[in-house]
Each structure stands twice: as C-alpha cells, then as structure tokens.
Amino acid sequence: MRYIVIVKASCTLPQEEEAQQLRHTCGEKFQELRKTGKLIEGGLFVDAPGGFFLLDVDTPSELFRLLAPLQGSCEIETLSTTSSEGLEELAKTLES
DSSP: OOOEEEOOOOOOOHHHHHHHHHHHHHHHHHHHHHHHTTTEEEEEEEESEEEEEEEESSSSSHHHHHHHGTTTBBBBEEOOOOOOOHHHHHHHHOOO
C-alpha cells in the first residue's frame, strides 16, 4: 500500500524555531525511511514549514510504527494512494 504522508508545523513554538525543529526531525526521519527501503519519494515544502513522504508499506500498522516517533512534534496527515498501474486496471474494470 502506498501512502502520502504530509507533515506540518504544529504552531506550538515561535515560527522560526518550530520550522528549524521540523526540518531537523523530518531530515532524520527521511534518512531512517530511506534505509528501510519503504521511502519512494520525499521532500520539504518551499512555501511553508513541512514536507512529505511517499511510502510503500505492507500494512497500516507498519505505517503507524514508522510514523509514531513523529507524533507530538508535528501535524501528520496520511492519504492512501494507488499507482498509475492501479489506475489503468481500475479504468479497464470500469470500461467492462
């Protein structure tokens, strides 16, 4: 299963301090996720404190385990996705 994970500043610290903390936290998590092989893509937003990860995990509980260390340091939003191949299969099914 693929998930887009969006992380944003939670506005509990002064803006610049929070942005620095979030960059540090996300940077560490990015490196960790890369080592697990679960990270497909990731990056920081250019116009706001935050960033995203595109992850490929086997179960929702695995996603929770990977993201649990971020809880409390930022807002986390997850969106399940499908691959372009999955969209092609869906289109073929709908055409039938």
